[in-house]
Amino acid sequence: MRQLNAFIKKEWMEQFRTNKLLIIMIVSVMMGIMAPAVAKLTPVLFEAMADTLAEQGIAGIEVGEVTALTSWQQFYKNISMLVIVFVIMYSGSYTTEYQRGTLINIVTKGMSRTKILVSKLLVQLVVWTMAYVVNFATTYVYTEYYWDNSEVKNCIFAGLMVYIFGIWTIGLLTLASSIGDTNMSVLLITGGVVAVCYILSIVPDVAEYMPTKMLGAVEVLDGSVSTANYGKAIAVLAATYIMSIVGAILIFRKKKI
Amino acid sequence: MDNILSIKGISKSFGGKKVLDDLTFEVPRNSVYGFVGKNGAGKTTTMKLILGLYQPDKGEIYVNGKKVSFGQNETNKYIGYLPDVPEFYGYMKPTEYLKLCAEITDIPKNEVDSRIKEILTLVGLDKDNKRIKGFSRGMKQRLGIAQALLSKPALLICDEPTSALDPMGRKEILDILKSASKETTVIFSTHILTDVERICDNVGILHEGKLAWQGTMEQVGAISSNKSFQVEFDSNEDMKKAIEAIKSQNINISNLEMKDSNLENLFMEVIGHETA
Amino acid sequence: MMLANVDVQEYLPFLIPLIILQFVLLFIALRHILTHDTYKRGNRKIWLLITIVGMEFIGPILYFALGKEDE
Numbered sequence: 001m002r003q004l005n006a007f008i009k010k011e012w013m014e015q016f017r018t019n020k021l022l023i024i025m026i027v028s029v030m031m032g033i034m035a036p037a038v039a040k041l042t043p044v045l046f047e048a049m050a051d052t053l054a055e056q057g058i059a060g061i062e063v064g065e066v067t068a069l070t071s072w073q074q075f076y077k078n079i080s081m082l083v084i085v086f087v088i089m090y091s092g093s094y095t096t097e098y099q100r101g102t103l104i105n106i107v108t109k110g111m112s113r114t115k116i117l118v119s120k121l122l123v124q125l126v127v128w129t130m131a132y133v134v135n136f137a138t139t140y141v142y143t144e145y146y147w148d149n150s151e152v153k154n155c156i157f158a159g160l161m162v163y164i165f166g167i168w169t170i171g172l173l174t175l176a177s178s179i180g181d182t183n184m185s186v187l188l189i190t191g192g193v194v195a196v197c198y199i200l201s202i203v204p205d206v207a208e209y210m211p212t213k214m215l216g217a218v219e220v221l222d223g224s225v226s227t228a229n230y231g232k233a234i235a236v237l238a239a240t241y242i243m244s245i246v247g248a249i250l251i252f253r254k255k256k257i
Numbered sequence: 258m259d260n261i262l263s264i265k266g267i268s269k270s271f272g273g274k275k276v277l278d279d280l281t282f283e284v285p286r287n288s289v290y291g292f293v294g295k296n297g298a299g300k301t302t303t304m305k306l307i308l309g310l311y312q313p314d315k316g317e318i319y320v321n322g323k324k325v326s327f328g329q330n331e332t333n334k335y336i337g338y339l340p341d342v343p344e345f346y347g348y349m350k351p352t353e354y355l356k357l358c359a360e361i362t363d364i365p366k367n368e369v370d371s372r373i374k375e376i377l378t379l380v381g382l383d384k385d386n387k388r389i390k391g392f393s394r395g396m397k398q399r400l401g402i403a404q405a406l407l408s409k410p411a412l413l414i415c416d417e418p419t420s421a422l423d424p425m426g427r428k429e430i431l432d433i434l435k436s437a438s439k440e441t442t443v444i445f446s447t448h449i450l451t452d453v454e455r456i457c458d459n460v461g462i463l464h465e466g467k468l469a470w471q472g473t474m475e476q477v478g479a480i481s482s483n484k485s486f487q488v489e490f491d492s493n494e495d496m497k498k499a500i501e502a503i504k505s506q507n508i509n510i511s512n513l514e515m516k517d518s519n520l521e522n523l524f525m526e527v528i529g530h531e532t533a
Numbered sequence: 534m535m536l537a538n539v540d541v542q543e544y545l546p547f548l549i550p551l552i553i554l555q556f557v558l559l560f561i562a563l564r565h566i567l568t569h570d571t572y573k574r575g576n577r578k579i580w581l582l583i584t585i586v587g588m589e590f591i592g593p594i595l596y597f598a599l600g601k602e603d604e
Contacts, residue, residue, distance in 0.1 A: 006360030010346065017348035018604055030590055031556050037547040081536055088598040096603045100344045105404060108308050108534060110334040111361045142547060254328045257308070347604035390604055 003111055007119040020089060027085055028131040032138025035075035036146060039066055068147035069221060072155070075139045076218035079162050082135055083169055086128060091186045092168075093120055094177035103257045113253050120246070121174055128166050136163075145205060157227050158217040165214035168237050169194070171244035178251040211237040261286045261335075261412050261442045262307065267316035268466075269302055276302050278466035279316070284412075284459070289490045291453035292446040293524060294463035300446035303463070304416050308338055321411055334362065337410035337441070341417040343401030347390035351382055351400055355407055362408035376403045379429065380433055381518065395426040402433055406441070413437060415445035419452050431456050450520045460520065463529050469527040477520050554573035555589060565601060572600045 015021040043066055066072075097103045107113065136159050143149055169190070176189035194212060201207035213233040219225040262284040269277040276299040284290045294300050305311045307318055309330030320332040327463075335481075345354055352373055359369045377383040380399040389400065398418060405413055415434065417451040419427040434443055435456045446455060453460060460477060462470040472480075490496040562584045566577060580600045583594040 003361050004358050004365060010349075010357050011352075014346065014348060018566075019597070022561070023558070025595070026554050027590060027594065028556050028557075030551060032555075033547045033551050037544075037551065040544065040547070084596055085598075088594075091598075094601065100603060101340060101342070102344045102346060102458070104310070104340055105338070105343065105345070105358070106361060108310070108333050108336065108338040109361045109404075109408070113329055134347060145546065 004115045004119060007106075007111070007116055008122060011119050011123040015123065015127060022132075023091060024127060024131045025088065025134060028082065028135040029138055031078055032075075032135040033081055033102075034144060035139045036071040037080060038074045039071040040146060042066070042070075049109045066147075068143050068149055068151040071139065071147065072221055073154055073218055075136075076158070076162070079135075079214055082131065083166055085170060086131065086166070087173055087190055088187065090124055090173060091177075091190070092183040093124070093173075095181060095183045095186055098181055098255075098257055101257075107175050107257060113255075114249050117174065117178070117249055117252050121170070124170050124173075125167065128170060129163075132223075142235035150222045153223040154220040154227055158220050161214040161217035161230060163209060164234070164237060168211050168214075168241050171241040171248075175218075175244040175248040175251075177257060178248040181252055208232050209236045211240065259286045260284060261321060262444070263319045264303070264307070265317045267306060267318065268314045269299075269306060269311065270314055271302075275466055276314075276438070278308075279464065280463075281316075281469060282461055282468045282471055284413075284442060284444055286442055287438075288442055288459045289434070289457045290442070290444045290459045290461065292444055292458035292461055292463065293450065293453055293520075294446070294448065295528065298463045298524055299466055300463060301416055304338075304444075304446065307414060308333060309426060334408075335411045337405030337408065337413045339398075339401045339405045339415040339418055342421070343397055343404075345389045345397065345400065345404075347388060349389055350386050351377060351389065352386055353401070354400070355404060358404045358407050364408055370528070372407065373442070376407055379403070379406070379436070381429070382427055386419060394421055395429075397424075398422065398426070398430060399433070402430070402437070406437055410441060413441045413443045415443065417446055418446075419447060427452065449523060454520050462524060464528045470523065474520075477523055540601045558590055558593045559584065562596050566596065569602060571602055573602050575600050 103116065106116065140149060140155075149155055172190050172193055174187065176186040176193075180186040180189055197210045197212040201210045201212060207213060208229070209232050211233060213230065214237070217230070220227050220230075260283040264282050267277050267280045268275070280299075293301070294301055296372075303309065306313050307320065307325060308324050309327050309332070312327035322337045323332045323335075325332050349357070355373045355376065356369060359373065364372060374383070380403045382396065382399050382403065385396065389397070389411065392400065398421075402415075402418070405415070413434075418434065419430050422430060422440055431452060434445065437443060438456070454474070458474050460470075460472060460474065461468050490499065564583070566572075566580050566584065570577075572580060580596050581598075584596050586592060587595065
């Protein structure tokens, strides 16, 4: 327990002193503001350019009424960006230590490798939770200010789906970090798996089981799709997440560091 | 004899190249063991095998009577290790880093602070409590020794602790190791033979994956000095007279500049007179 | 363009924090670049250029992810 606490403390200190936490939080707030901002500005920009468009013979573009739903649609359009920024920023969490040899001192002191992995995983989950909650809350507050969140259905459910997709991605990142030696290889493995999920999702029956389904959770907001449709994908996500972590621990215990 | 470390028939290859070939040796408790070999002789590989960082192809290693296992290695709690280029978390201060080490090795809570202070004074870093990022090579080497000695390990393993340092820094590190050897067994690898002569009492010479020679420093002296010695005269004239006298006895002098160290002679002999 | 008749007041609640955060991020990145001499890849000129050109947040992120030396 003392070893685990000590290494969690080290990881947590790293978040502050290397500015990682600060940067990811700033990006979260900015992206949280941008969704309602874009929703609010789109009709204004169309109006401003209406004359120009008309001159060019483009006319009759109907800009629908902007509502809370528009704001949330923007939010889900951008959310994969937050996941990508997170993955890029944490792709070196292990590999930097492999390359510099900083784990050698730690491991040769009898530190449990499993505890190293668990510490890093816990801290990354906490950072993701903080970043996502701030991101979501910012959009929520702005949407409430300009429109009315009660107009959208299943608001929290959709938010949770993207949140667990982030958790799943962290599991994938951990597995990739136990396999790869450089942060590029970690990014390629992680990105590769997500890409395969997307490709497989071309088949509609398969898409229902893919963790990447979570990123399309915007569809439940207008009530046209039932939340019950997500059961299968959630089950697959949970199972593959546990497999990722168990696999990562097994590989990391024998990793040459 | 009580051995802190025994290596029994270890072989290790990397990509078809045999680095260690049936290596066997033992290190007695409370000795300062100089592990000598050319660059690439397999010194670092041997050390990483002792630490369970590599898996041997064949053979077994025992530390303090317990078997070393690859990966999650229990015997590491007896060992303090100083890598050739120790790397730390640059955003930490030395006290913070040592505290992390103390918690990992489970030093009793009420002893941690005093122990850290003590060890920082020993390595001469007690005045440098700034972030490690700004440390010089020599300072990192000292901190490396501090983290290795922190838990008072039974065995201290140092991989080329002096090679990257200037003569002044080398002397300081050797002095620290020498004083540490009062409480622990020290194994240190090097290709700088004078360092070994300065502080070691036991020597092992690694060549082509095997231990080519092993013995105490006294034995080194006994083997190598039987044909050569160093004479100093008060003046040039005396020296010329002495040489004339030797010549008059029809004794042939093969070399007048026998200033090479004993260990160096032995080393050259053992590895077959190749130029190191 | 007829943006003139848009009620700017309406947009200030998001414009002000966005601009402030953007500059905070830019400032952190520029300060880090200028106080470090070595980078994981690239050189000072390249990172200053990327950070300033992509200042809306991509530039600083790229620097912290790919250019900043590991500690």
